[in-house]
Amino acid sequence: MPVSGGYDIDKLIDSAPDRTTLVDLELSGNPRCLALVRRLLEASAHSMLLDETLLNDIKLAVTEACTNVIKHAFKYDPTKKFGVTIQISPMLYLIRVIYEDSGFNPDSIPLPDLDEYKGGGLGVYIMRNIMDDVVYSTDPPTGMVTLRMVKLLKPLFTTGGPM
Amino acid sequence: MKIDIQRDAAHQRTTFVLDGELDVHQAKTLKSTVLEKLEEGVWTYVIEMNSVGYIDSSGLGMLVYLKKEILRSQGRMVIANPTEAVLNVFRLTKLNEFFELG
Numbered sequence: 286m287p288v289s290g291g292y293d294i295d296k297l298i299d300s301a302p303d304r305t306t307l308v309d310l311e312l313s314g315n316p317r318c319l320a321l322v323r324r325l326l327e328a329s330a331h332s333m334l335l336d337e338t339l340l341n342d343i344k345l346a347v348t349e350a351c352t353n354v355i356k357h358a359f360k361y362d363p364t365k366k367f368g369v370t371i372q373i374s375p376m377l378y379l380i381r382v383i384y385e386d387s388g389f390n391p392d393s394i395p396l397p398d399l400d401e402y403k404g405g406g407l408g409v410y411i412m413r414n415i416m417d418d419v420v421y422s423t424d425p426p427t428g429m430v431t432l433r434m435v436k437l438l439k440p441l442f443t444t445g446g447p448m
Numbered sequence: 449m450k451i452d453i454q455r456d457a458a459h460q461r462t463t464f465v466l467d468g469e470l471d472v473h474q475a476k477t478l479k480s481t482v483l484e485k486l487e488e489g490v491w492t493y494v495i496e497m498n499s500v501g502y503i504d505s506s507g508l509g510m511l512v513y514l515k516k517e518i519l520r521s522q523g524r525m526v527i528a529n530p531t532e533a534v535l536n537v538f539r540l541t542k543l544n545e546f547f548e549l550g
Contacts, residue, residue: 316472316473319471319472319473320469320471320473323502341502341533341536344502345502348504349504349505352471352472352505355472356472356506407508407509407541408504408505408506410541411504411537411540411541414540415540
């Protein structure tokens with residue numbers, strides 16, 4: 286059960302008043318698509334009046350996730366496709382990155398040694414540090430991987446504690 | 449990403465003025481541009497980042513690589529005027545301690 290700041294993220298997602306997927310993108314393995322994705326995220330953030338810090342975190346996390354797909358799963362093959370969906374509710378910004386990578390094992394992601402950094406391996410570390418929830422799930426029969434990332438948009442505590 | 453190059457032979461200093469976003473796509477451009485300009489001797493290479501509003505782990509990895517290459521050629525690399533967005537990523541990854549910031 287993913288928990289962030291005392292919250293059950295699954296429950297928050299299920300209880301969001303508007304669970305409509307606002308954005309459903311199909312992207313290619315060409316890294317040029319990354320700048321376009323950032324422009325789209327900026328537009329969505331501006332329409333939601335999100336502040337600059339939140340927007341920067343979301344842009345960074347989504348770019349890291351997409352870069353990992355393009356670089357490691359697709360090896361820059363521009364003919365391969367992957368999906369990015371975005372749901373926005375008053376409480377959370379939910380992104381899913383969906384792609385095929387039959388060899389992927391989320392438990393094998395190394396932790397970078399920041400004191401002896403040699404380059405590489407920072408993407409997942411950054412995502413986990415700036416988002417409130419980052420969960421990989423795999424479907425071995427199809428080789429499909431879904432990365433779910435959540436950014437909480439509002440302080441959810443009231444005087445009585447978590448809502 | 450646009451890269452403007454200013455070479456100051458008198459002071460053995462080359463400045464790369466970056467304008468744009470430093471992601472996996474643009475990191476390769478930065479790599480080839482800087483490596484092409486490395487010179488014999490004790491030169492300083494300034495990466496001017498006042499107009500870089502975005503960097504990710506691929507951009508960071510490239511800066512780490514370039515610093516090591518420059519050190520190997522007896523040079524020195526300085527990152528000048530990073531924006532707050534870039535500084536935040538440096539701090540998050542502790543690379544603000546690795547780079548010489550100016």
